[in-house]
Amino acid sequence: MSRKEDIEKKTEALLTPIAEKCGVRIYDVEYVKEAGEWYLRAYIDKDGGVNINDCVDVNHALSDALDVDDFIEDAYTLEVSSPGLGRQLKKDRHFENSLGKDVELKLYKAIDGVKEFAGTLKSYDSTSVTVTINDKDETFLRKEISVIKLALDF
Structure with a gap:
């Protein structure tokens, strides 16, 4: 540690x-x-x-x-x-409390030229996060995500 x-x-x-x-x-x-x-x-x-x-x-x-x-x-x-409205999700308890909510995530490296994604948090485990984007589930490795946070909805 x-x-x-x-x-x-x-x-x-x-x-x-x-x-x-x-x-x-x-x-x-x-x-x-x-x-x-x-x-x-x-x-x-x-x-x-x-x-x-x-x-x-x-x-x-x-x-x-x-x-x-x-x-x-x-x-x-x-x-x-307060962690604020657009709070970052870092720990498993954050992901658990945010299942079904809209999130925004940024990657360290682009996938097909795209580094930023937005969708609904579907699931997570110790190594990955699955987000539903345009009715399609996309899975990202947690180590490849620079920031994932709740989306602000105004």
């Missing part, structure tokens, strides 16, 4: 009881470096969506827990937010 994955796993373990106490679910935790700065992001959700007060409450509690445990050596910015 990489250092990044270890930090994400430890943070999720700290966040689990906090999320339960605050009445929210953990959607994802990521530890990323952007423009030379480290960010620890916790995405939370609940039925009906989260509001700013949910994010503030979780942020304060998680910040306090991280100060006590103090397992991250780098300076970082903690962010707690």
Whole structure:
């Protein structure tokens, strides 16, 4: 397990009881470096969506827990937010909750000159994702997908 994955796993373990106490679910935790700065992001959700007060409450509690445990050596910015409407699907629980919903996906490499696809998520397993596109099932290897997210429908 990489250092990044270890930090994400430890943070999720700290966040689990906090999320339960605050009445929210953990959607994802990521530890990323952007423009030379480290960010620890916790995405939370609940039925009906989260509001700013949910994010503030979780942020304060998680910040306090991280100060006590103090397992991250780098300076970082903690962010707690909703995963948003066009949320990325990364984990099996994300795919499970999104079956039958419209998704958009981008591939690392084009297939017949096309890198972006949109359709309805039909199924998934540990190595592939099947999307119904124009009434035809297309299967993509997960390792070939750069991003898959819920489609925004306005």
